[in-house]
Amino acid sequence: MKAIFDPVQTQHDPQNFLVMGTKRSSPEQPERVTRLRAGAEAAGCTFEAPGDAGLGPIAAIHTPEYVAFLQTIHTRWQDLPGAAPEVIPNIHARARNDSYPTSPVGQAGYHQGDTACPIGAQTWSSAYASAQTAISGADAVADGARAVYSLSRPPGHHAYADMASGFCFLNNSAIAAERLRSKGLRPAILDVDVHHGNGTQDIFYARNDVLTVSIHADPTGFYPFFWGHASERGVGAGLGYNLNLALPMGSGDAAFLEALGAAQTRIADFGADVLVVALGLDAHESDPFKAMAVTADGFEQIGAALARPGLPVLFVQEGGYLSDDLGPNLTRVLGGYQGATSR
């Protein structure tokens, strides 16, 4: 399987963020890339560097205000007396149409939805490269590849059109889906990260040309709290084009695979001709988030199930954090997929 990655993606190195009133170190570390790359190679992937499709495909999803913010905020923040090394917000807009602030502090609160997306000097360049990795994967699929793995990092599915959150800055899966759509395809996004894909949901919430489905831990007591409930079904033309399958905390293989079946039925009913898998690996039982208990065997079954409808698949890496199982779990997903397609 073709795989795509750019070493620039490792330069972003988030340090602290505030959780429950306490500063902690970020689990979204560059080391993740080393583990994931090894896991993909163990499944037979051959990596190549992405091309540079420019800002166009990114700006097809993200607002120009937000792109300008990501490009310039770290430098402007450093000019503030007493500012910390990383940009972390401390005051937030109530509504998106509140007056748009010009100050760095105000803009941070407008464009960063939580404290888990600190912005450092290298964040923009890594996020841009991560998005290009997804775009190149989409282009390869559009050109006929049956499956591609885009090792996008930093991840993307919590990023909104105009807002970073939860370790995410540019929504790689959404950018890839829109790239596929712009080439005449009809994409569905299936998010299997343990956290709800709230940014992706929001980006396509009023649209009926990209289906969004997310399987995740019940957000009642889990990030992102405000989004991921079954009642969130889309709005306007998009009503009925978003499906949330929230599972109880601690759910294992059986519950996950049952939800996956429901997701694939919806994707078939949408008439998708290409699938973007927002591939988080943090539903695993040993992931530091400890929200679900999917096993390594479960991941292999997920991979196999994704192959069955016969759609071309673009795997875009989302979450999954440091444990000895991170790389091997990726091997199992991709191996399960390839095993099912070769049968």
Next chain:
Amino acid sequence: MKAIFDPVQTQHDPQNFLVMGTKRSSPEQPERVTRLRAGAEAAGCTFEAPGDAGLGPIAAIHTPEYVAFLQTIHTRWQDLPGAAPEVIPNIHARARNDSYPTSPVGQAGYHQGDTACPIGAQTWSSAYASAQTAISGADAVADGARAVYSLSRPPGHHAYADMASGFCFLNNSAIAAERLRSKGLRPAILDVDVHHGNGTQDIFYARNDVLTVSIHADPTGFYPFFWGHASERGVGAGLGYNLNLALPMGSGDAAFLEALGAAQTRIADFGADVLVVALGLDAHESDPFKAMAVTADGFEQIGAALARPGLPVLFVQEGGYLSDDLGPNLTRVLGGYQGATSR
């Protein structure tokens, strides 16, 4: 002049909050009360304790979800593993109609708009007493007092119907104005705090029965960033019933008094028969926020100007932080007012 205060208001003792990525100590310290009380007494005020009008007048402004949050969150937060002693939010809703979270972390993000309103064990009882201090002041004015000083602390003007922010939890000035309105009066709120009265503005934004006017430092580069611009004039039935008079950073007496004249013209055109002054003292040149340069003489002139229309006035304390001038500046405002009424 009658003055009102309850010692319970000093129990709230906020510690840290996050500013520009760094934890700092809160300037909204209980010591403020000692200075303000001395300043009011030096102007001839006699303090008495507020009555207890119950939750009704508070719930006339604040949502039941929010009241329940303030009453219970500190206890529920302490049950979270690893939670800091004070409730500080780390993830925020994008819109008020996002799914309402049940988790303490999610609710903190829904009901706390920034990191400057940490909630401790005594926050609810102090905020409740602070509101009762404002309500008793309103009742005294409704009963015929020409002027009353309510030493409300914690302050209130950054508190929304459903959200704390900027050291504020219950919007004392809004609660007092609504109390006056419920007794058949037609109140205007004039906010002279150096920060825009964003909570007060929002509470009455769609209403035409309470006029809101705020004089403050230009929010382009100053808290609360998202609100306080001249273009924010109200909405629906409230269009034209909100006036923001933003002054350049560093403005002094002349600019402030000119804005005050414009504010008073608008209040007269509204036909107000009672005035609630949201009395921040942080526009002073020695205030730690250093946003404006109003002098002690300026404060005396502000007090005198407030007396001129002959309306009954309820002064509700808002901001103003620790400096040797905090108490004396209150003396000058109240003294200026009383001097003008006795002439």
